[in-house]
Amino acid sequence: MWHKLALFGGCIFLAIAVFGSIRAYSAKIKDVDLSKTTPIVLVHGTHGTANSFNGMISRITETYGKSTDKVIVLVKKDGTLEYQGTLSNKSKNPFIQVVFENNDAPIDQEAAWVATVIKDIQKKYNVTQYNAIGHSNGGLALTTYAEKLADDSAPIMEKLVVIGTPFNDLDGDDNAATTDFTDVANRTTELQQYIDDSTNLDAKLQVLSIAGDLDNNAVSDGVVPVQSALSSRLIFAGNVANYSEEVVTGANAQHSDLHENTTVDGIVADFIY
Structure with a gap:
């Protein structure tokens, strides 16, 4: 007994x-209560890693001094999340870097993972609003999330930066070499879908689209045609509170270098802060 x-x-x-x-x-x-600050959520492009935005995060933090701390949210192949790093109540506009273990997944899948992360940081950190930055297909994932998956119960995406994002895919035949256009040479099915869904966007959202132009001839950043990147105007202009564009030129405007470009750093910092 x-x-x-x-x-x-x-x-x-x-x-x-x-x-x-x-x-x-x-x-x-x-x-960890981030309700009084605005975190910055970053989403890399295809084949991106935790290193994709490290340089930009460090440079912006050191140069502009308006953000402290960062955390990585690794989205595993099964959709579970692993947090790397720590945040605190003293974190100011912290960077939350989303990294996909499967970094070549379809855009709809990446958008669903973004939705999972946004809901989770709402629960963990009491996030009520955030700004977002997407490079290449990361911009597509964030746009897909904003159009199709964001709901009234989720934190508010206040500002969105898309960098070298191929809204009208990569084919030069679909994208004329000009920045002065009211429509692209040929709308892909994907672009048309983004346009059709654009009425679902939050009317208070502010959007900045950055394109790279290697030779200052409006052709491409070496991967994404300039017109494809700027076809964002067909999606966002008139459907959000503010839409603006920037074209960065020169050798450092190559697609994979856009988030390593200090000119881009300055443009992004001026917008998000």
Whole structure:
């Protein structure tokens, strides 16, 4: 009988210890309250990694001094999340970098993962609003999320920056070499879908689209045609509170270098802050 009581008492003690640690962990998570600041969510392009935005984050943090701290949210292939790094109540406009373990997934899948991350940072950090930056297909994932998956219960995307994002795909035949256009040479099915869904966008959203132009001839950044990147105007202009564009030229405007370009840093910082 005594052994049974001792065992029972030990179970109670273990349960209290485990429950207490869970409560302590939950309290620690809830102590991180970002509701009074605006985090910056970053989404890399195809084949991107945790290194994709590291340089930009460091340069903007050091140069402009309006953000502190960063955390990486790794989205595993099964959709589960792993947080790397820590934030605190003292974090100011922290960077939250979304990294896909499967970095070559379809855009709709990436958008669904973005939705999972946004809901999770709302729960963990009490995020109420945020700004977002997407490079290449990361811009497509964020746009797809904004048009199709964001709902009234989610934190508000206040500002969106898309960098070298191929809204009208990559074919030069579909994209004329000009920045002065009211329509692209030929609308792809994907672009038309973005246009059709654009009425779902938050009317208060502010959007900046950055295109790269290697030779200052309105052709491309070496991968994405300038007109494809700027076809964002057909999606956002007139459907959001503010839409603006920037074209960055020169050798450092190559597609994979756009988020390593200090000119782009300045344009992004001026917009998000």
